[in-house]
Amino acid sequence: MAIKLPIVDKARSEGRVVLTEVESKEFLKSAGIDVVDTRLATSKEEAISISQQLGFPVVLKIASPDIVHKSDDGGVKLGLETANQVGEAYDQILGAIRQKHPKARVQGVAVQKMARPGVEVIIGMSKDAQFGPVLMFGLGGILVEVLKDVSFRIVPLSRRDAAEMLREIKGYPLLEGYRGQEAVDISHLEELLIKVSDFVEKNPEIRELDLNPVFAYSDGAIAVDARVILEEGK
Ligand code: ADP
Ligand code: MG
Numbered sequence: 001m002a003i004k005l006p007i008v009d010k011a012r013s014e015g016r017v018v019l020t021e022v023e024s025k026e027f028l029k030s031a032g033i034d035v036v037d038t039r040l041a042t043s044k045e046e047a048i049s050i051s052q053q054l055g056f057p058v059v060l061k062i063a064s065p066d067i068v069h070k071s072d073d074g075g076v077k078l079g080l081e082t083a084n085q086v087g088e089a090y091d092q093i094l095g096a097i098r099q100k101h102p103k104a105r106v107q108g109v110a111v112q113k114m115a116r117p118g119v120e121v122i123i124g125m126s127k128d129a130q131f132g133p134v135l136m137f138g139l140g141g142i143l144v145e146v147l148k149d150v151s152f153r154i155v156p157l158s159r160r161d162a163a164e165m166l167r168e169i170k171g172y173p174l175l176e177g178y179r180g181q182e183a184v185d186i187s188h189l190e191e192l193l194i195k196v197s198d199f200v201e202k203n204p205e206i207r208e209l210d211l212n213p214v215f216a217y218s219d220g221a222i223a224v225d226a227r228v229i230l231e232e233g234k
Pocket of ligand 2: 212213225
């Protein structure tokens, strides 16, 4: 049965199909998928107090359903170490967005823990007219954007599909550790792919999903950015 969440209803009642990062992460978390703890602040004071609760360093990001590439437009500030820096980042983000996207609906600013560096991977889902939901896996950054080094499988994924998806990409050796980089827990990533497959299977109202990036570690993996797009009018 589909998980009924107030965030989905809220988006629909506002005539939106795009969930913000905060909403998307909440949705994923409810399905047992690890995401960086992320909360919405609607004032500078609130952003500072959330940072203090989470513990520094933190990241601030614009929270708007109309802004897809947050960092391209000055909407992301990483590695904030103090309350002062959080306050400044809050003003800078809202200032930049007001200038570049004056019409964007802004919910506030998302405050989250700065995750420790890992191997950046991407997990996506889109719907194919013939095959229905299809999962995509790739390594983050230029490997996906320039080299299109990605693999695909039709949902639902078997364990074997998940194992093949990881090993099929040319960049696979990077997951096994490269030049001192941490080797990632491959079986954990396989399980994550299966979880995402289950998640989209149980929630047919999701049209598109993007976990970009997920930081993969030797002892787990966590999504630091997420976006869910719902089917129109359901
Ligand atoms: P965009 O909308 O531009 O994709 P992201 O949320 O993905 O914005 O942030 C841009 C980049 O900043 C990410 O690819 C990642 O490298 C880094 N980043 C984002 N959130 C975090 C975080 N919580 N901890 C550490 N790095 C992060
Ligand atoms: Mg991203």
